[in-house]
Amino acid sequence: MFRGFLTTVLKGGAALAASTLLVCQVANAQEFTVGFSNRTLNGPYFSALTEHVKTFAEAEGWKVISTDARADLNKQIADVEDMVARGINALILNPQDPAAGMRIVEQVRRKNIPVVIIDSDLAIGADVVTRVASDNAKTNQLIGEYAATQFADTPLKVALISGNQGNLVGHTRSSNFFLGIMDGQLRRSAKTNFQIVTQVWGGWDQQGGLKAMEDVLAAHPEINAVYTENDDMALGAVHALRAAGRLKDVRLYSYDGNKNAYKAIIDGQMQATGENNPKLMAQMAVNLLKEVKAGKTQFPDYSYTPPLMVNGDNAKTVYDEKSLF
Numbered sequence: 001m002f003r004g005f006l007t008t009v010l011k012g013g014a015a016l017a018a019s020t021l022l023v024c025q026v027a028n029a030q031e032f033t034v035g036f037s038n039r040t041l042n043g044p045y046f047s048a049l050t051e052h053v054k055t056f057a058e059a060e061g062w063k064v065i066s067t068d069a070r071a072d073l074n075k076q077i078a079d080v081e082d083m084v085a086r087g088i089n090a091l092i093l094n095p096q097d098p099a100a101g102m103r104i105v106e107q108v109r110r111k112n113i114p115v116v117i118i119d120s121d122l123a124i125g126a127d128v129v130t131r132v133a134s135d136n137a138k139t140n141q142l143i144g145e146y147a148a149t150q151f152a153d154t155p156l157k158v159a160l161i162s163g164n165q166g167n168l169v170g171h172t173r174s175s176n177f178f179l180g181i182m183d184g185q186l187r188r189s190a191k192t193n194f195q196i197v198t199q200v201w202g203g204w205d206q207q208g209g210l211k212a213m214e215d216v217l218a219a220h221p222e223i224n225a226v227y228t229e230n231d232d233m234a235l236g237a238v239h240a241l242r243a244a245g246r247l248k249d250v251r252l253y254s255y256d257g258n259k260n261a262y263k264a265i266i267d268g269q270m271q272a273t274g275e276n277n278p279k280l281m282a283q284m285a286v287n288l289l290k291e292v293k294a295g296k297t298q299f300p301d302y303s304y305t306p307p308l309m310v311n312g313d314n315a316k317t318v319y320d321e322k323s324l325f
Contacts, residue, residue, distance in 0.1 A: 032060075032062045032063070032089050033064075033087060033088045033089050033090075034063070034065070034091070034286075035065045035066075036050060036053045036054075036067070036091075036093075037066075037067050037076055037079050037080050037083070037091065037094065038066065038067065039096035039120065040071045040096070041068040043204060043205055044232070044258065044324070044325050045230070045232070045256060045276070045278055046094075047325075048278040049094070049119060049278040052278055052282035052324070053118075053282040056282050056286040056287075057286050065083050067082075071096060072096070073097040076095070077104055077107075080093070080108060084111055088113060089113065090114050090289050091108050091113055092285050093115055093118065094117075095122060098123065098168055101117070101120070101122045102123065102126055105122065105127055105128055106127070109127045114128075114129050114292050116131075116132060116288055117131040117132065118131075118281055118282075119133060119169070119276075119281060120168065124301060129292060130301065131301065132284045134274070134276040134304065135306070136169060136274075139308065139309055140172075140173050140176035140180060140274060141177070141179055141180035141183065142180060143177055143309050144177040144178060144179060144182075144183070145181070145183060146180075146184075146271070146309060146311060147184070147225065147253055147271070148180070148185045149184060149188075151224075151225070153189070153193070154224070155193045155194065156195065156225050157222055157225065158178075158181075158194060158227055159198050159199075159213075159216040159220060159223045159225070159227075160198070160199040160227050161202045161209060161233050161237060162201055164201060164204065169229075173255050174227060174229055177253065178194070178196065178227075197220045197222070197223050198220050200212040200215055200216055202229075202236065202237075203233075204230055204232060204233060205233065205236070206236035207236060209232060209234060209235065209240075210236035213226070213237035217244050217246065224249065225252075226251070230254065230255060230258075231257070231273055232256070234256075234273070237252060238264055238269050251271045252270045252271055253271050253272050253273070255273055255274045255276060256273060256274070256276045257273060257318075258273070258325060259320060259325060261273045262318060262319040263315075265312060274309050275307075275310060277325075279324070281305060284305065288303065
């Protein structure tokens with residue numbers, strides 16, 4: 001919850017005074033400037049997120065300053081410091097690192113600037129308006145349950161391709177995928193029958209996913225399933241599986257909602273993914289800041305987009321060739 005907006009009488013009403021000050025600062029700004037600090041632009045998802053934030057914010061008549069941290073937490077800290085010095089009225093932050101994200105939020109909040117977290121996560125207690133995210137937990141449970149249905153009584157031997165160590169969103173995605181497998185198998189036969197054979201790191205992009213998949217196939221040819229924490233890595237894994245002649249006997253599951261992943265599902269190269277819509281998240285973040293400007297003071301810790309698993313049954317329906325992502 002955005003503690004700067006709490007209207008309780010903590011410390012003799014000091015919180016109320018701070019809340020009133022912040023609302024007045026935001027609402028009375030002559031020119032409303034939003035900073036968007038994106039942790040990277042390496043990949044179509046992140047590029048689309050930046051473009052959609054700009055589009056929706058500029059449609060409100062707001063000025064937008066956007067930055068690319070290039071997956072460097074120190075650069076992201078410096079980027080935000082520069083934006084604050086330039087006079088932003090609000091910050092949308094996609095943190096590269098949880099610890100650095102907390103440091104950024106603390107620095108920005110000292111200037112009474114509201115912060116909306118988007119796409120990534122920060123620990124509960126961070127002084128932010130809310131965290132805008134897709135429902136990583138629910139959607140990945142659905143994907144895991146679907147995988148359990150596809151394999152039925154065949155044991156799953158899964159390779160996990162993760163993005164980077166310590167990423168809270170990646171961990172939420174993969175852990176809930178495996179929870180979905182477990183729940184699906186327990187409902188079917190009252191026992192679990194899957195093994196996580198290995199975990200490797202793909203750095204969130206296609207080249208990393210390709211290399212990780214090649215390494216897995218060399219070390220663990222017995223796998224029959226792969227889960228990747230985003231679609232870019234999955235698309236790289238598709239190339240490696242195709243080159244090894246393994247596309248037909250290894251089922252691939254992922255998460256992000258990349259249009260190219262939808263096409264891969266349509267073509268039978270992937271089994272399922274989940275929608276993580278950058279356009280919808282950008283619109284939600286801007287709408288939340290509109291509410292802040294209007295004086296709203298209470299927000300949930302998380303603001304989720306609706307969960308949606310995409311597989312062969314609905315991929316053609318959601319596929320949009322013209323989508324930015």
